[in-house]
Amino acid sequence: MTTSKRDYYEVLGVARDATPEDLKKAFRQQALKFHPDRNKEADASDRFKEVNEAYQVLTDPQRKAQYDQFGHAGVNGQAGRGFDGFEGFGGFGDIFDSFFGGSSRQTSNKGVDLEFQINVSFRDAAFGVARELELTRMELCKRCDGKRAEPGTDVIECSTCHGEGKVRRTQRTFFGQFQQVTACPTCQGEGQQIKTACKQCSGRGAERKTRKIEVQIPAGVEHGTKLLIHGEGEAGGKGIRNGDLYVHIGVQRDKVFSRRGNDVLMTAEVNMVLAALGGIINVETLEGSADIDINPGTQSGSVNRIKGAGIPHMGAADRRGDQLVELKVITPSKLDDHQTQLLQDLAESFGLERVSENSGAAHGLFDRFKDAFRSETGSS
Ligand SMILES: [Zn+2]
Ligand SMILES: [Zn+2]
Numbered sequence: 001m002t003t004s005k006r007d008y009y010e011v012l013g014v015a016r017d018a019t020p021e022d023l024k025k026a027f028r029q030q031a032l033k034f035h036p037d038r039n040k041e042a043d044a045s046d047r048f049k050e051v052n053e054a055y056q057v058l059t060d061p062q063r064k065a066q067y068d069q070f071g072h073a074g075v076n077g078q079a080g081r082g083f084d085g086f087e088g089f090g091g092f093g094d095i096f097d098s099f100f101g102g103s104s105r106q107t108s109n110k111g112v113d114l115e116f117q118i119n120v121s122f123r124d125a126a127f128g129v130a131r132e133l134e135l136t137r138m139e140l141c142k143r144c145d146g147k148r149a150e151p152g153t154d155v156i157e158c159s160t161c162h163g164e165g166k167v168r169r170t171q172r173t174f175f176g177q178f179q180q181v182t183a184c185p186t187c188q189g190e191g192q193q194i195k196t197a198c199k200q201c202s203g204r205g206a207e208r209k210t211r212k213i214e215v216q217i218p219a220g221v222e223h224g225t226k227l228l229i230h231g232e233g234e235a236g237g238k239g240i241r242n243g244d245l246y247v248h249i250g251v252q253r254d255k256v257f258s259r260r261g262n263d264v265l266m267t268a269e270v271n272m273v274l275a276a277l278g279g280i281i282n283v284e285t286l287e288g289s290a291d292i293d294i295n296p297g298t299q300s301g302s303v304n305r306i307k308g309a310g311i312p313h314m315g316a317a318d319r320r321g322d323q324l325v326e327l328k329v330i331t332p333s334k335l336d337d338h339q340t341q342l343l344q345d346l347a348e349s350f351g352l353e354r355v356s357e358n359s360g361a362a363h364g365l366f367d368r369f370k371d372a373f374r375s376e377t378g379s380s
Helices: 008-012 020-034 044-058 061-070 079-086 092-100 103-107 122-127 272-277 337-349 352-358 361-377
Strands: 114-120 129-140 155-157 166-173 176-183 192-194 206-217 226-229 245-251 258-260 263-271 279-285 288-294 303-306 316-320 323-330
Touching (some): 206 226, 263 272, 272 323, 288 323
Parallel strands (some): 263 323
Antiparallel strands (some): 166 176, 226 245, 303 323
8 A cells, every 4th residue: 555556446346337335335345354353464454544545535526536537646635635425424433333342432532341240259248359350351562562563664644634633524414514523534543554564463553362360359348349440451552541340249148147238147046945044155157156145035036236247348347237146936846755844844833734724625636536546556
């Protein structure tokens, strides 16, 4: 493209009587074919620009006429005027968005953000944990430092925007004439074109790298928290800041604990005798175990609080929630003879024996069945 220019019709692969529709179709095809993000050949970016230039000229009726009559000499030095040619194209942005992976946004302020999910256990979420995240992202090419040109070769002023990086296009509407300034599509706002593409990155200025990033998950993190790690997204290009990395935290359920705010909730079983008499039980905590006092006469459903045994506040780890222990009074289902006797005595002291007899139609019923059973098997 530096010395003898190829014929614009040939570049787009269309006949000289191609309709605007044909041109648009051919341009899309060729632009996709040679876009440096997809095409790794060294001359892809030059070919891409060539396609771009051909399309600009051939879709501008005035410049097309000049080109048809005088060839390249007819349109030399006028490339900057051609952007009315993109009118009705549906915006140059949409074709870029569709195959750049959204990198047309990069020309505005920063590289593409990345998002990942990390799942941690309930306890790791409570106290924080460091995790390694392996990610693949675009990084500035080390060889050309993002400049896209092979080191030592020329970088020339963009012929479309004359180094400005911006193009103006005038829109005539019913309400009047508007001027819109957009990033130059030829140089993507850089104002420069390269003569020889960098050998390592094929003139993209960036290359795909796999990196391990250590993510410090803070104590007290909640399920669904989104951590923002500045600058660890994709490279934005020379002079443009990197995208950011967002890490979504998933917190797994715990078999003992659940969470409410910064408090942890759990249930502990208390033998009914202990619940009646009072005493001490040992319960699991996030960091081990703790003894809690059971008051005499404790009811099922009552809650004991262990101060400060809950989850640290995110960003203020010295402040912690409490552990709330819901007590569930358990009735023993297996008693030995001695225990049965003790409970019968206890029942008697509460006057329950009498109540049991009064409502004890079932008792008598059982005795009758018992007799019936014995006579049937003849084992009495
Ligand atoms: Zn490079
Ligand atoms: Zn330009």
